[in-house]
Amino acid sequence: MSKKMVCFCQDLTDADIVRAIKEGYDHLETLKRFTGAFMGPCQGKMCAANVVKLYAETTGHPVEDLRIPTMRPPVEPISLGSLAPEKGGDDDA
Amino acid sequence: MPRPKHYDIVIIGGGVQGLSLAYNLALRETGKIAVFDKSYIGSGASGRNGEMIRSAFGSEEWIRLFDTSLRLWETLSAELDFNVMFTRCGYLVLASTPEDLAACRTNCKRQNAMGLKTRMLNAGEVAELIPSLNPQATVGGVFQKEGGVARHDAVVWAYARAARRLGVEIFPYTEIVAVNVDTAKITGVRTIRENVLTGIVVNAAGAFAGQVAEMAGVKLLLDVYRLEMIVTEPLKPFLQVALSSPHFLAYMHQTARGEFAGGAEPQNLSPYLGLKNTRHAVQDMARKFGSLFPGLRGAKLMRQWAGIVAKSPDRGPLLGAVDGLEGFFLNAGWGGYGFMGSPAGGRLMAELITDGQVPDALYPFNPDRFATGQAIVEPTIIGAAEDKG
Numbered sequence: 001m002s003k004k005m006v007c008f009c010q011d012l013t014d015a016d017i018v019r020a021i022k023e024g025y026d027h028l029e030t031l032k033r034f035t036g037a038f039m040g041p042c043q044g045k046m047c048a049a050n051v052v053k054l055y056a057e058t059t060g061h062p063v064e065d066l067r068i069p070t071m072r073p074p075v076e077p078i079s080l081g082s083l084a085p086e087k088g089g090d091d092d093a
Numbered sequence: 094m095p096r097p098k099h100y101d102i103v104i105i106g107g108g109v110q111g112l113s114l115a116y117n118l119a120l121r122e123t124g125k126i127a128v129f130d131k132s133y134i135g136s137g138a139s140g141r142n143g144e145m146i147r148s149a150f151g152s153e154e155w156i157r158l159f160d161t162s163l164r165l166w167e168t169l170s171a172e173l174d175f176n177v178m179f180t181r182c183g184y185l186v187l188a189s190t191p192e193d194l195a196a197c198r199t200n201c202k203r204q205n206a207m208g209l210k211t212r213m214l215n216a217g218e219v220a221e222l223i224p225s226l227n228p229q230a231t232v233g234g235v236f237q238k239e240g241g242v243a244r245h246d247a248v249v250w251a252y253a254r255a256a257r258r259l260g261v262e263i264f265p266y267t268e269i270v271a272v273n274v275d276t277a278k279i280t281g282v283r284t285i286r287e288n289v290l291t292g293i294v295v296n297a298a299g300a301f302a303g304q305v306a307e308m309a310g311v312k313l314l315l316d317v318y319r320l321e322m323i324v325t326e327p328l329k330p331f332l333q334v335a336l337s338s339p340h341f342l343a344y345m346h347q348t349a350r351g352e353f354a355g356g357a358e359p360q361n362l363s364p365y366l367g368l369k370n371t372r373h374a375v376q377d378m379a380r381k382f383g384s385l386f387p388g389l390r391g392a393k394l395m396r397q398w399a400g401i402v403a404k405s406p407d408r409g410p411l412l413g414a415v416d417g418l419e420g421f422f423l424n425a426g427w428g429g430y431g432f433m434g435s436p437a438g439g440r441l442m443a444e445l446i447t448d449g450q451v452p453d454a455l456y457p458f459n460p461d462r463f464a465t466g467q468a469i470v471e472p473t474i475i476g477a478a479e480d481k482g
Contacts, residue, residue: 024254027265029133033140033246036350041326041395072396073370077326081390084379 006054007047009040014054021058028055032069041077044069099290100127100262102446103282104297105269105305108139109245110424110431111297112252112263113439116173119259121447126261127291129284131268135249137299138431141400143322143344143356145335146433147184147240149211151200151472154457155409156207158437161454163239165436175251177243178349182334184240185214185222186473187385188233189340196339197235200473204235211237225331230338230385242335242346245432252439272309272421279309279420293446295422300401302411302425311415314463315403315426319366320356321374322400323382325392327351332386339473341381353392357381370397404428407468411460412442413451422446423460 004014012035025034028051037051038044048068056063102118104111107130115128130136148160170176188194197213204211212235214222219231253263264284271283272294281290298305306313328351337344345355357378365371375397383390405411405426415421424442427434441455451459457469 025250027133029136030246030250033135034250039396041393043396070368072398073375074394074397077393077395079391079393080325080379080383083376083394084383084390 006050007035007037007040009042009047010036012037012047017051017054018058021055026059028052028066029069031055038069044071097281097288097290098127100125101291102126102293102295103289103291104128104295105282106130106137106297106299106302107134107253107263107265108137108297108299108431109135109249109252109435110139110299110427110438111295112249112256113435114295114297114424114442115261115263115439116252116256116259117439117443118446119256119261121443123443123447126256127289128256128261128263129267129269129282130263130265131301133265134253134263135246137301138400138402138429139249139299140246141322141398142245142429142432143346143354144242144245144432145184145240145337145344145346146179146243147237147335149184149186149200149204149209149235149237149240151196151203152469153203153207154469155471155473156204156209157454158458159430159434160207160209161441162434162437165440166241166243169243169248169251169436173251173255175247175254177247177251179241179243180349181239181241182346183222184237184335184337185219186235187219187231187336187338187340188235189230189338191232193340194233196472197233201235204237209237210239211235222334223332223336225386225388227385227387236334240335244349248432248435252435269305269308272305274309274418277418279418291420293420293422295424295442295446297424299425299427299431300403302403302423306423306425309418309421311418311421313411313423313425313460314406315411317366317401317403319368319399319401320358320429321370321378321397322354322356323375323378323397324348324395325353325389326395328353328392331388338381338385341385343378343381343385345382345385352395353382353389355382366401368399368401370399374399402427402429402431406463407471408474409469409471410434410438410458412438412455412458413445413460416461
């Protein structure tokens, strides 16, 4: 297998993903937690299409049957300070 | 019709407690064992917790149980032949007020009397241990050098693989829809696919333990709460220890990847039990973590998530046989401490189930204790609101 990057946050190659699936992390949720794909600063926005396609090809599950792991907030990383202004917070939202 | 499958023991819940129990039962050669989970293994609180480990509590009962666990953590990677990334980085319970400090001192005395090597730190020693901590947020604390953190998902996989190697069958995505009982005796369970015969069912269903017990006609005194956590982008090392703050109801550590991971409980826990995040919680956490570590205000929040836990009236787990229903056992109600308690929970429950004798460390946590007026008083757990691991 050639060396193709599929996740730029965690430096995962296609071989890393295939090896993880073969080791038994053969569900998208466990694959995510084992490899760290979907869990870097992009939170899946760059890697999801690559990982899901590769997963579907490796396991034979049709892409349309797959449930992509939950995209958690925030959409983009934001500073903790912006969420907690020192004065006049926004508690009641 | 094919004959229904038969197992000697069925465990409901493929979280860290259920899998640890399955592994420990299989070590004792207790026959055919099956573990059922309604989702992927570790999908509940086992993969959503703060990963922190200590035995420095305030009551003899909690100290004995969790120190049994801590001893097992020390050799767990070797025992399970899987690196669970247990790091003995130390665990500090931070005191922010004179009252906190007095409580730490009382607890430390009890811990030392029971042989724990915990010690009191003054404000200067805390600053030396964690230079990035806001000096105004601390007056001292109690430090357990042997405490630490481990990777929660790895612990789930380690127990699952070790259990499978010993012949345990694990069924993810196989929800239990009924527990079959005949004249006060367990006879089997029904999954979404089929009936399964068994004489022993262990309820290790975490936040859903109350629902599973109801299937067997048993009412458990459990309240269900949701907790939220956050993780930042990877940062340079700035926090070397696992840290909890009773004052802020917060707990936190820096992961091996450099991310700051932490959670905090609001004063009033949310009645909403879904797994979606709330803005209220993230603002509460941002404010608390920013107060403890001013340097974190510029750190970028990468992800926020939620988990749910079940808590008993005294906030201690329910461990043991259910009186009046032969073959039904509980390993439930850990209320946020099930991860750090998983090596001991599985080991001691396996002893109880196979030998029929209740291990000393387990006895105080018997599920009947509320009916017999023997609820445990654990001073570091105040109501629903305390630090979690």
